[in-house]
Amino acid sequence: MYRWRSKHREEMAAKSREYYAKHREDVRRRAYCRYWENPEEHRAQRRKYVARWRSKAVKAAQEWKKRNPEKVAEHRRKYREKHREQRLEEQYQRRIRKRLGVSAGSISPSAIAQLLNAAKRCPDCKCILTSDNRSVDHIYPLSRGGLHTLFNVRIVCRSCNSRKHTNIPEQVPLGSFGG
Numbered sequence: 001m002y003r004w005r006s007k008h009r010e011e012m013a014a015k016s017r018e019y020y021a022k023h024r025e026d027v028r029r030r031a032y033c034r035y036w037e038n039p040e041e042h043r044a045q046r047r048k049y050v051a052r053w054r055s056k057a058v059k060a061a062q063e064w065k066k067r068n069p070e071k072v073a074e075h076r077r078k079y080r081e082k083h084r085e086q087r088l089e090e091q092y093q094r095r096i097r098k099r100l101g102v103s104a105g106s107i108s109p110s111a112i113a114q115l116l117n118a119a120k121r122c123p124d125c126k127c128i129l130t131s132d133n134r135s136v137d138h139i140y141p142l143s144r145g146g147l148h149t150l151f152n153v154r155i156v157c158r159s160c161n162s163r164k165h166t167n168i169p170e171q172v173p174l175g176s177f178g179g
């Protein structure tokens with residue numbers, strides 16, 4: 001029976017579509033009556049059906065992911081790429097709020113993206129910047145009350161950024177920060 005059904009699925013679907021098109025009003029009225037004969041039961045059935053369908057869909061998605069790990073990785077990579085600047089900004093905002101208890105400026109993700117893309121060489125060590133080694137540096141460090149604004153950031157390589165830590169560069173006058 002099951003076999004027969006799966007073999008003739010298309011046929012059956014076409015037939016029932018045809019029937020429905022011809023008897024639309026009847027079908028609807030009957031369904032409506034059936035529903036109101038026992039609405040509770042119908043709603044319960046409906047919930048069951050949806051739950052079963054949903055768990056089936058979830059399972060199918062999980063299996064697809066298992067079968068296509070490289071597609072999943074590619075999708076994740078693209079997602080991360082697309083949201084990189086947004087994430088960066090959120091990270092800064094979190095850090096600032098944690099340290100200062102208030103927000104201290106903001107830079108739009110597109111402005112950060114522009115800065116990052118325009119930076120070709122690290123201003124400190126002169127190495128070539130790539131998407132892997134570039135990082136946003138706060139000239140006057142956030143930990144010392146520096147603001148997260150376009151005037152207080154520059155793009156340096158990661159190793160220079162971590163080396164600098166929280167030292168304030170001497171050549172930068174304090175009065176030039178803010179926003």
Ligand SMILES: [Zn+2]
Nearest residue numbers: 122125157160
């Ligand atoms: Zn550097």
